Amino acid sequence: MSIHFFFFFSVLFLLNINSVYSQQTGSDLDPEQECTGKWIHIRKLPSRFNLDLLLNCSDYPLYEDFCPYLANHGLGHKTHNRSHSWYRTDPYMLELIFHRRILEYPCLTSNPIQANAIYLPYYAAIDAFRYFYGADYNSSAQHGLHLYNFLQQDNSYIWNRNFGHDHFLVMARPAWDFSQPLGNDPPLWGTSFLQVPEFYNVTALTLEARPWPWQEQAIPYPTSFHPPSIALLENWIERVRRGHRTTFMLFAGGGGLGSSPNIRRSIRDECENTTIISNRFIGSSFTDVCRIVDCSNGVCEHDPYRYMRPMLHASFCLQPPGDTPTRRSTFDAILAGCIPVFFEESSAQTQFGWHLPEDQYEEFSVFIPKEEVVSKGLQIIDVLLGIPKAQVRRMREKVIELMPRVVYRRHGGSMEWRGVKDAFDLAVEGTIDRIKSRVATRNSS
Structure with a gap:
């Protein structure tokens, strides 16, 4: 536990130092040229509500010890000592990554009244x-209420000025994990944070959004x-x-190892039967028709070498939905410059509109309805x-551009x-634009 306390106080020191630095540098910019309409108050x-929670990183035996993933402000440990860019990153540490990055945001203000958005x-x-x-x-229906109580008691005018419409936070899991209906007994998986009326107005940046609530953005x-x-x-x-x-x-x-029909099972079956179609690749530059990198039991999650090297050599990367539609993959x-192939529109096209151009998906990805594959036998x-080689080259160049x-x-x-x-810059930009629109609508009604 002494290691955890050492880590905690080190992070606390760095966050405090950087917070002071960022608040000062943000204020030094010419607001007319740089920060008008872009101010954020932390x-x-x-x-x-944040750093103390990291002390419990080894206290959940049904999950795993996530202490190693806290290193480097949530990036995790480097993949090897000489690495400059590659880390063993756990996606659920996005809250730490975002927090550290926002301390460098150039338009921070210590004045919440001046702010266009409050983080x-x-x-x-x-x-x-x-x-x-x-x-x-x-007690999962209580998730978030302790935060709301604090916001009401501490400088309540900050919240009450727009009743939360100008506030935002990061939730580093799919929104479904925070969408348990209030009053479920016995409780289902997840918490009810996004179902609590007190937070209906807050913008939540999640790893996957539900289709209907306006306040969620993947x-x-x-x-x-x-x-x-x-x-x-x-x-x-x-x-x-x-x-x-x-x-x-x-x-x-x-996945895809059971007997029940599903898209992952269909992919595995098709890959295992590639000998039937391999003669169609005679004379081509492809030595493998289809390859499976087995990531069962989480063996790939913190080891990018297992999947990045194969992806670098692949033309198309299949992205079937799992427990939820979206995938880190x-x-x-x-x-890796590998053209993604989607089987549900909610796997990406209806999710990441701030980062992936919603009206250009056909320019960098392929969509094949999973029902056509699983139920109708489409290969x-x-x-x-059937995609012309010239079009494949254009699609790959578009992937690289993204x-x-x-x-x-x-x-x-x-x-x-x-x-x-x-990705951080675009998330902040999209958040500010959405909040300004919401606040303007509220004030005009």
Whole structure:
């Protein structure tokens, strides 16, 4: 436990130092040129809402010890000592990553009245562990109420000015995990945070949004790639562009091993029967028709080498839905220059509109309805073979063009990145625009 306390106080020290620095540098900018309409105030919350929660990183035996993933402000440990950009990142640590990055945001203000948006540095997904696995399992409808009570008691005018419409937070799990109906008895999986009326007005940035609530917005899952400089990002892009694609299609994931029909089972069956169609690839540059990287039991989650190397050599990366429609693998594929193949529209097209162009999905991805594959016997490979080679090249170039938009760069060196927007920058930009629209609508009604 002494290691955990050392980690806690180290993080606390760094966050305090950077908070002071960021507030000062944000105020030094010319507001007319840089920050008009972009000001963010970071709400000061007691440590029980964020840093204290990290002390419990090994206290959930039904989950796993997530202490190793807290390193480097949520990026995790480097994949190897000499690595500059690659980390063993757990996507559920996005709240830490976001918190650290927002301390570098150039338009921070200590005045909440001046702010266009107010950020709540609450680690909602980490706090939810005690409701998922801990002693508070039967109290999941209470998730978030302690935060609301604090916001009402501490400088309540900040909240009451717009009744939460100008507040936002990050919830590093799919929104479904926070959408348990109030009053369920016995409780189902998840908490009721997004069902609590007190938070209806707050913008929630999640890893996957439900189709109907306006306040949720999906932002990219963190990959393991966090370049500290534009040069390292460009070097990676050039490596991807020069890569030799020797696998026609690839699936990295688990599932599909049971007898019941589903899209993952269909993918596995088709890949196992590639000998039947391999003669169609004679004379081509592909040595593998279909490859499966088995990621069962979470073996790939914190080991990017297991799947990134195969993806770099694949032309198409299959993205079937799992427990929920979206996958981190979608962003791993984009990072590898591998054209994603979706089987549900809710896997990406209706989710990540701030980061992936909603009206251009056919330019960088393929959509095959899963019902056509599972129930009607449509062969995935037949669809992909029907795409002209010139179009495949254009699609890959579009995928490569999207890379900076889905990468969370490493904290530090913010001035160098001026003009290059990563996943964090686009999330903040989209949040401010949405909040300003909501506040304007509320004030005009």
